Amino acid sequence: MAKKATINLLREYLRDKRRDQAVVVRVQLYAGVVLAVYVAIVVGVFSIRAVYVTKFNKTQAAIASEEERIDGLSEVEGKYLVLRAKLQAIADRLATENRMRQYLKDLYQYIPAEVELVSVEVGGNASGLTLQMKAADIFMANKALASFKEAVAKQAYVRTTVSGVSREANGEYSLTISVEVNSGVVEGEE
Amino acid sequence: MIKTKRRLKSSETTLDLVKRKPVVWLFPLLTVMVMVMGTSMVVRPQIAEIISTRKKLAVAEETLDKLVDKRKFLEEMANSSLDQDLEETKRVLPDRKPVYTVVEDLSQELAAHEITLVSYDLSPGGVASEGAVTEEIPRDEGVDPDLAESESQPQVEMEMARLEVSLDMVGTVGRMVEWMERLRTLAPLTSVEAMSFEVDPGEFFGLILASDNQFGQVGAISLGAAEEPAEQIEMQTKMSIYYMPAVTIDQAIGEPLPELEPELKKVLAKLAEYQEYQPLTGEGQQLLPESLGRENVFAY
Numbered sequence: 001m002a003k004k005a006t007i008n009l010l011r012e013y014l015r016d017k018r019r020d021q022a023v024v025v026r027v028q029l030y031a032g033v034v035l036a037v038y039v040a041i042v043v044g045v046f047s048i049r050a051v052y053v054t055k056f057n058k059t060q061a062a063i064a065s066e067e068e069r070i071d072g073l074s075e076v077e078g079k080y081l082v083l084r085a086k087l088q089a090i091a092d093r094l095a096t097e098n099r100m101r102q103y104l105k106d107l108y109q110y111i112p113a114e115v116e117l118v119s120v121e122v123g124g125n126a127s128g129l130t131l132q133m134k135a136a137d138i139f140m141a142n143k144a145l146a147s148f149k150e151a152v153a154k155q156a157y158v159r160t161t162v163s164g165v166s167r168e169a170n171g172e173y174s175l176t177i178s179v180e181v182n183s184g185v186v187e188g189e190e
Numbered sequence: 191m192i193k194t195k196r197r198l199k200s201s202e203t204t205l206d207l208v209k210r211k212p213v214v215w216l217f218p219l220l221t222v223m224v225m226v227m228g229t230s231m232v233v234r235p236q237i238a239e240i241i242s243t244r245k246k247l248a249v250a251e252e253t254l255d256k257l258v259d260k261r262k263f264l265e266e267m268a269n270s271s272l273d274q275d276l277e278e279t280k281r282v283l284p285d286r287k288p289v290y291t292v293v294e295d296l297s298q299e300l301a302a303h304e305i306t307l308v309s310y311d312l313s314p315g316g317v318a319s320e321g322a323v324t325e326e327i328p329r330d331e332g333v334d335p336d337l338a339e340s341e342s343q344p345q346v347e348m349e350m351a352r353l354e355v356s357l358d359m360v361g362t363v364g365r366m367v368e369w370m371e372r373l374r375t376l377a378p379l380t381s382v383e384a385m386s387f388e389v390d391p392g393e394f395f396g397l398i399l400a401s402d403n404q405f406g407q408v409g410a411i412s413l414g415a416a417e418e419p420a421e422q423i424e425m426q427t428k429m430s431i432y433y434m435p436a437v438t439i440d441q442a443i444g445e446p447l448p449e450l451e452p453e454l455k456k457v458l459a460k461l462a463e464y465q466e467y468q469p470l471t472g473e474g475q476q477l478l479p480e481s482l483g484r485e486n487v488f489a490y
Contacts, residue, residue: 031221038221042228049239059247087457
């Protein structure tokens with residue numbers, strides 16, 4: 001009986017030991033798997049970084065190469081920029097000239113037939129026009145001024161100034177009218 | 191039920207085991223520690239580096255695209271009529287002050303239009319000197335892609351200058367109108383700043399303003415009675431003859447070149463209509479400084 005009990009005890013001990021070993025193995029296995037997955041993620045992160053760095057370095061090399069090629073074409077670039085600047089300057093000049101011509105054209109129609117336009121001057125930086133007119137008498141001069149008043153009312157000029165009225169020896173009246181048109185827009189034009 | 195009991199039993203056994211053998215958890219604890227430390231010390235910095243490199247790469251790729259576009263554009267320009275276009279443009283808007291053109295050719299030009307030049311007055315301005323020359327600024331090398339966004343636009347700093355000339359002329363209204371129209375297609379680029387008459391110029395202004403031409407195209411002007419050999423009138427004009435001197439190039443290599451806008455293409459196409467002053471022939475030609483081996487003192 002004692003022998004049988006000893007054998008049973010031994011069996012139970014061995015069974016418990018095997019079970020313990022299985023648990024130990026299982027825990028270590030789980031931890032190992034988790035560690036392996038983590039290491040794989042780390043390796044993946046490093047790989048992604050390596051891919052980006054390689055791609056960036058290649059792009060930098062391509063940029064350097066393109067810059068070198070563009071530098072070789074610097075003469076063409078300089079010529080093109082000069083061409084562009086000159087064309088822009090010409091375009092601006094012509095546009096200003098056409099604009100001032102249009103302003104003069106618009107103003108001209110307000111000059112009464114009896115009044116003579118004898119001088120036209122474009123202001124500095126095309127900021128305005130100065131017109132000098134001659135009228136046979138004070139009534140004609142007044143008619144011209146009234147006509148210009150109408151022009152001011154109809155057109156969006158910045159400022160219109162009668163900068164001079166004088167009577168000459170022969171009895172003629174000389175009128176000088178300055179029209180500031182730089183930021184004005186003529187109705188129905190442009 | 192049997193399975194649940196077994197699991198509970200097994201769980202109890204595992205806890206018992208842990209109590210009996212704490213060393214079982216050494217490896218899992220070590221794994222957790224490695225993960226925590228690795229994440230904070232390796233993975234996070236690496237991810238930050240990836241994000242940073244990705245941003246840099248996006249900027250670099252954008253810069254590269256711009257550079258490729260610019261290079262292709264320049265190669266296209268090199269194979270186009272750029273030189274011819276530039277020469278044509280310089281003919282209308284020269285680099286240098288066209289003093290001798292005015293001095294030598296103006297009276298000839300006016301004579302061709304049957305206008306008598308009574309007098310002229312011009313102020314040529316500064317004499318050429320080394321100090322007056324603006325040298326080209328070399329472009330910056332090795333542009334950092336990080337700075338590509340802050341680069342300035344490529345630009346040519348050029349300023350249009352003008353040579354002012356005052357003329358006192360005598361001619362018929364018809365001829366004067368013709369001359370004024372001629373000025374609109376004359377190279378170098380010329381504009382009239384002022385016109386004045388001692389006496390009534392008759393239909394002059396009406397005729398001048400009658401044409402609706404744009405960009406120097408001479409419109410159809412009906413001279414009518416003014417074309418007849420009428421009374422001679424005297425006109426004082428103040429003209430500006432334009433030029434564009436010293437060029438300063440300040441171009442960023444990484445920025446694309448803007449293409450010519452339709453407006454500028456239109457101007458370029460119209461430049462062919464601009465004619466130069468009537469050239470002097472015979473003995474008069476010898477007055478030009480270059481033909482005499484003299485230096486153009488205003489050439490800068």
